[in-house]
Amino acid sequence: MEKMPKRYYAFFTLPTVIAFVISFLIPFIMGIYLSFTEFRTVTDAKWVGVTNYISAFTEDNNFINAGLFTAKFAVVSVVLINLIAFSLALLLTRRIRGTNTFRTVFFMPNLIGGIVLGYIWQLIINGVLINFGVDITFSENYGFWGLIVLMNWQMAGYMMVIYIAAIQNIPTELVEAAKIDGADSWQILKNITIPLVMPAVTICTFLTVTNSFKLFDQNLALTAGAPARKSAMLALDIFTTFYGRVGAEGVGQAKAVIFFIIVALIVLLQLRVSRTREVES
Amino acid sequence: MIAKQRFQSNLILIFLSALALLYLVPLLVVFMNSFKGRFYISDAPFAFPDAKTFSGINNYTSGIAKTGFIQAFGYSLFITVFSVAVIVFFTAMTAWCITRVKSKVSSMIYYLMVFSMIVPFQMVMFTMSKMANMLRLDNPIGIIIIYLGFGAGLSVFIFSGFIKSIPREIEEAATIDGCSPIQTFFLIVLPILKPIAITVAILNTMWIWNDYLLPYLVIGSNYKTIPIAVQYLQGGYGSRDMGAMMAMLVLAIVPIVIFYLTSQKYIIEGVVTGAVKG
Numbered sequence A: 001m002e003k004m005p006k007r008y009y010a011f012f013t014l015p016t017v018i019a020f021v022i023s024f025l026i027p028f029i030m031g032i033y034l035s036f037t038e039f040r041t042v043t044d045a046k047w048v049g050v051t052n053y054i055s056a057f058t059e060d061n062n063f064i065n066a067g068l069f070t071a072k073f074a075v076v077s078v079v080l081i082n083l084i085a086f087s088l089a090l091l092l093t094r095r096i097r098g099t100n101t102f103r104t105v106f107f108m109p110n111l112i113g114g115i116v117l118g119y120i121w122q123l124i125i126n127g128v129l130i131n132f133g134v135d136i137t138f139s140e141n142y143g144f145w146g147l148i149v150l151m152n153w154q155m156a157g158y159m160m161v162i163y164i165a166a167i168q169n170i171p172t173e174l175v176e177a178a179k180i181d182g183a184d185s186w187q188i189l190k191n192i193t194i195p196l197v198m199p200a201v202t203i204c205t206f207l208t209v210t211n212s213f214k215l216f217d218q219n220l221a222l223t224a225g226a227p228a229r230k231s232a233m234l235a236l237d238i239f240t241t242f243y244g245r246v247g248a249e250g251v252g253q254a255k256a257v258i259f260f261i262i263v264a265l266i267v268l269l270q271l272r273v274s275r276t277r278e279v280e281s
Numbered sequence B: 001m002i003a004k005q006r007f008q009s010n011l012i013l014i015f016l017s018a019l020a021l022l023y024l025v026p027l028l029v030v031f032m033n034s035f036k037g038r039f040y041i042s043d044a045p046f047a048f049p050d051a052k053t054f055s056g057i058n059n060y061t062s063g064i065a066k067t068g069f070i071q072a073f074g075y076s077l078f079i080t081v082f083s084v085a086v087i088v089f090f091t092a093m094t095a096w097c098i099t100r101v102k103s104k105v106s107s108m109i110y111y112l113m114v115f116s117m118i119v120p121f122q123m124v125m126f127t128m129s130k131m132a133n134m135l136r137l138d139n140p141i142g143i144i145i146i147y148l149g150f151g152a153g154l155s156v157f158i159f160s161g162f163i164k165s166i167p168r169e170i171e172e173a174a175t176i177d178g179c180s181p182i183q184t185f186f187l188i189v190l191p192i193l194k195p196i197a198i199t200v201a202i203l204n205t206m207w208i209w210n211d212y213l214l215p216y217l218v219i220g221s222n223y224k225t226i227p228i229a230v231q232y233l234q235g236g237y238g239s240r241d242m243g244a245m246m247a248m249l250v251l252a253i254v255p256i257v258i259f260y261l262t263s264q265k266y267i268i269e270g271v272v273t274g275a276v277k278g
Helices: A006-034 A051-058 A062-093 A099-113 A114-132 A140-168 A172-180 A185-196 A200-212 A216-223 A234-244 A248-278 B002-033 B058-067 B069-100 B104-117 B125-134 B143-163 B169-176 B182-193 B195-209 B211-217 B226-234 B242-263 B266-275
Strands: none
Touching: A006 A248, A006 B069, A006 B104, A006 B125, A006 B143, A006 B182, A051 A062, A051 A248, A051 B002, A062 A099, A062 A140, A062 A200, A062 A234, A062 B002, A099 A140, A099 B002, A099 B266, A114 A140, A114 A216, A114 B002, A114 B195, A114 B242, A140 A200, A140 A216, A140 B266, A172 A185, A185 A200, A185 B002, A185 B125, A200 A248, A200 B266, A216 A234, A234 A248, A234 B125, A234 B182, A248 B125, B002 B242, B058 B069, B058 B226, B058 B242, B069 B104, B069 B143, B069 B182, B069 B195, B069 B226, B069 B242, B104 B143, B125 B169, B125 B211, B143 B211, B143 B266, B169 B182, B182 B195, B195 B266, B211 B226, B226 B242, B242 B266
């Protein structure tokens, strides 16, 4: 079916395309335009050039702080989540009893929504911290490590499932042959398992990076940026800028555009890395 | 050798059991606290309820009353079920059409929709909610259209990947036998798409059921979904009712856990497919 009469083409594509244009395309283009204006509603926009972009960095340190906090968070959570997930996947592919039950349990937190997760961990973390006479709003470090624990709890099971699928795809003959050649389990892990699951490592790394960068609900529920917006990540900082103070909408939109560019760069990097991998193999 | 191996796997079993228990502790703590009086929670969340602190189902009744949880559950269910149905139905149609008909318009639609996947929500949240407001989409039915627009990227992408792997010959035979494109799609293609449609449905269900910011901005002031109802309890500092909060957390978790335990196989498969393709 190389060609299709126009009315059929419209029948198949128009519903999705119209919804897409209304809810994404027009708002996206308007968003870029509005980042160069001062506005309260959308219809009263006044062109101000790059003022908003300058204000985003100079008005206060919130945006830069949020960016650093987010980057630091992304690095720590990527390393920890992938280490934990990969180790769990290794243990769960060793044919032990109860593998399915364990998988069910470890994956479960992934289905719970970010807001609910945030309040669950707020209770737990404050319950521990109260022994030291403080709570999570006392220092941004508590918020940072709280978010790390939360994200590990939520994401490790998800990444584990992807690693399990990758490990199970390794041909058994390869492992058998290595065993006959006298390889110990460390050598098998280093020379067979890890090289063969590298595509999964790429996927999981970028999934955790983009998820960490876009994190919002968990951040809002766990600390809401306390103390004094110091534990706010980029998405939360943009939200607070938009809805926290009337008149700062333009700055908020400019921050959002910068945020979009950062996320887009990460995704482009991912595409390049996985392309070169595919060419190599 | 065999004795050593058995010892090793017993050790792993014990370690994993301990870890699994640790994984469940946060949920159990919340559950336990939902039966304690509101003033006994923050100070000692790890203490079991006793005669003094036990409050029966008071937290549940007051939480449900305060947040309108029953209504929130209804809105969440309505919005999720219909949005997912609409997304699966329309994006399958779109994906099939633009994959099979090679044209500039087709590839433009495809690339724009794939592009939308990498745009963070904050980029469009303000303008989108104003747009929804202007077009009167700020109600539980209108939001379905918004979700179709936002869900289109990932869903079209996953469907297209799958459709490329289906041989065209089946469809061509149907056309020769006199099927119109509409008949071909609904009678021939749609049944083949069933497994991938389940994946798309699962991924979208998990997203929409748990989504907070989009419904909060679009319909939040008049219609609370479950995440909005939970966040609403937060209120100002100090005034928060911890008891009601615990009860609402439990009520928010239970439906997901039931859904998960009943369709676990599809969920895990769906998530893996979604991740590898996305």
